[in-house]
Amino acid sequence: MHLFYTPDITTETYTLSEDESKHSIRVLRLQEGDEINLVDGKGSFYTAQIKTANPKKCVLQVINKAPDFGKRSFYVHVAVAPTKNLDRMEWFVEKAVEVGIEEISFLLCDRSERKNINIERLEKIAVSAMKQAVKAYLPQLNGMQAFPSFIQQVDAANTYIAHLENHDRTLLSQVHLSQKICILIGPEGDFSVKEIELAYGRGIKPVTLGTSRLRTETAALVACHTVNLLHELKSVLP
Structure with missing residues (x-):
């Protein structure tokens, strides 16, 4: 599972930072159409698809959002x-x-x-x-x-x-x-x-x-x- 921390995600289209873009495209060798997961640190877990596999500006399309992911009662x-x-x-x-x-x-x-x-x-x-x-x-x-x-x-x-x-x-x-x-x-x-x-x-x-x-x-x-x-x-x- 490829998981990225995106604390500022607010829309269905999101661009990874330059460091994360380089890591995903150059290191992990992900391509357009590949799916990755995102977390915002506030309880939301996202599934996203790579739309533009640019190592400087990797653009994602959110295809699913799971709020309160793993929320605990204590x-x-x-x-x-x-x-x-x-x-x-x-x-x-x-x-x-x-x-x-x-x-x-x-x-x-x-x-x-x-x-x-x-x-x-x-x-x-x-x-x-x-x-x-x-x-x-x-x-x-x-x-x-x-x-x-x-x-x-x-x-x-x-x-x-x-x-x-x-x-x-x-x-x-x-x-x-x-x-x-x-x-x-x-x-x-x-x-x-x-x-x-x-x-x-x-x-x-x-x-x-x-x-x-x-x-x-x-x-x-x-x-x-x-x-x-x-x-x-x-x-x-x-």
Whole structure:
């Protein structure tokens, strides 16, 4: 399947960008009459036919549009403090998009070793992962935000903080799932005591991801997968 990301598609005739045109005609060797698929990142999946096989301006004719393609009945939001090694955050974004996620936020915490991120690069990775997984929805990626400010904006009743302090914590797999859930994942040195207390003060509940001590990016992906799996089981079990 040849899948292209076309976020600005609005009409039944569409011209690929010069880079995408070159890729489709020179690299993939597609010809007039060949069919390709398009996604706009907003939920629409298109089938289109090549009308003009020009390597600089490849013109397409949309022949079918499937709205709400793969739309889910739940919403997964993971907020994570980026690791010092950005490659590990890029890995998380890629895998989370493949598994299924609606929103990713990046937290600036007391113990954060990384103070900034390249959101444009992460968005490109997310687009690539969306195409790889044949999804029509591109997750929302939010730039760095200070932890105290971020937790003031979330719905505390459906937000959980995964920390390593020796407190009473519920296994994430045992929480009562809502349709929209946010999981907070701390930096490599964990959330500070002050941050945990701030979260508790907002009504955010503590969870654990299990007995293993996980790397930040692994914990974030485990949280994402766990919520996805719980919703899938919920949909098939009586």
